[in-house]
Amino acid sequence: MKNKVKILILIKKFGLKFPKHKQKYEMIKALEEFADVYYWHNDGSIIEILKKFKFTPDFILHYDFAWNGHYAPKISDLDKINIPKGCFVIDIHWNKEKRRNYFITNNIDLIFSVTKHPFLHAFPEFKEKHRWIPFSINPNVIKDWKLKKDIKFLLMGLVHYNNVKHPPKGRYRFRDAVYEKMKSIEGFKFNKHPGHLTSSTKMVNENFAKELNRSEIFFTCGGVFQYPVIKFFEALGCKTLLLAEPNPDILELGFKDGENFVACNISNFYKKALYYSENKIERERIINNGYNFVHTHHTNKVRAKNFVQYIEEFLADKKST
Incomplete structure (x- = not known):
């Protein structure tokens, strides 16, 4: 049995603070079934953050930093590390130039987006880095509650x-x-x-x-x-x-x-x-x-499996070159 990929996720605990977005956080938590997942929730330099852990992650994922940082911490020095890294993108219409600058200056390797056609229309130059991870459901919540159709x-x-x-x-x-x-x-x-x-x-x-x-x-x-x-x-x-x-x-x-x-x-x-x-x-x-x-x-489990496969495939390709 192969070792699970180690993923460090830079994300805030927004699922607790903002119940409306709990499902988005659960979607990320679902990765734990297919990878060894570790979390960091606070602002800081990635160089200093990595010193807090007793291992080196195989991949770093920075959640969507848009909308005044409600969902992800502000992370500096991402361009100064050699560990493969990706980011998660939801609303493409949020400050396109700021997003573009983030992708470039931080040397982002993979861009995971909940959209495909809108993303590629807005950022065609990042087609090779784009990986499509649409929204999904938690079947324990989104289900047939067998209620009267009133x-x-x-x-x-x-x-x-x-x-x-x-x-x-x-x-x-x-x-x-x-x-x-x-x-x-x-x-x-x-x-x-x-x-x-x-x-x-x-x-x-x-x-x-x-x-x-x-x-x-x-x-x-x-x-x-x-x-x-x-x-x-x-x-x-x-x-x-x-x-x-x-x-x-x-x-x-x-x-x-x-x-x-x-x-x-x-x-x-x-x-x-x-x-x-x-x-x-x-x-x-x-x-x-x-x-x-x-x-x-379209469940969280299906998405999580695809998410981790994208990361594993990227790491394998990088290792072979």
Whole structure:
């Protein structure tokens, strides 16, 4: 049996402070099944940080440093070490020049991103370093809670409405259209986004999953940036019918219209929503396919295995050259 790769992860314990993002932290924790994982949570020089450990890691992973460092510590001197290193990227639209400068000045070897097409569009020069690690689900939370389906149509998350300035109008055009059309329809329910940095657990994790599980139909989209947002996976994983505006990443990941979700747009979502609301057999066929699809191909365990394989392959190639 081969020795597990040793990975030092530079990340803050944001899963405890910000319940909304607990799943993102659990996604990283899942690496522990396939690698020897060690953590560092504070700002500092990587040279001094490495002195705290009694071993030399095979690989260093710096979590996403965006959004004022809420999720990862500020680390200096990454360019001064020879240990292979990578970083994790979520929101491509955050300060592109600062990201580009970070990749270059720190001599980053691998860039793990939750997006593929948006990342390569924004940073085509880093194609060889890019590794795609989409969002995934924790099947202990995102599951069939076997609750009564007492919500006919559900929309949750960031939506621009009335005088709300965030998100900007047009960022989530599909969701905005759904909200405006459906808000007066009987059986429709809308839950606001709880806030990224909130400590509230009202509509996150188990509570969020149960709300999805109660709904017959759920709407979402990846917005103007065409991100494969985690709601795509969570909806299917909680056994609701997903009506969504598709994007290239989602389609490449195996989402198939009429098979495991329903693709729609601003012009036809209402007609499709009514059709599937009235056709239970068709609705449940797609729901069951989607549930099995996500729980087979898009769990934290599946992602963690792919994540570690990317690292092992890179280290093997580096060793052979």
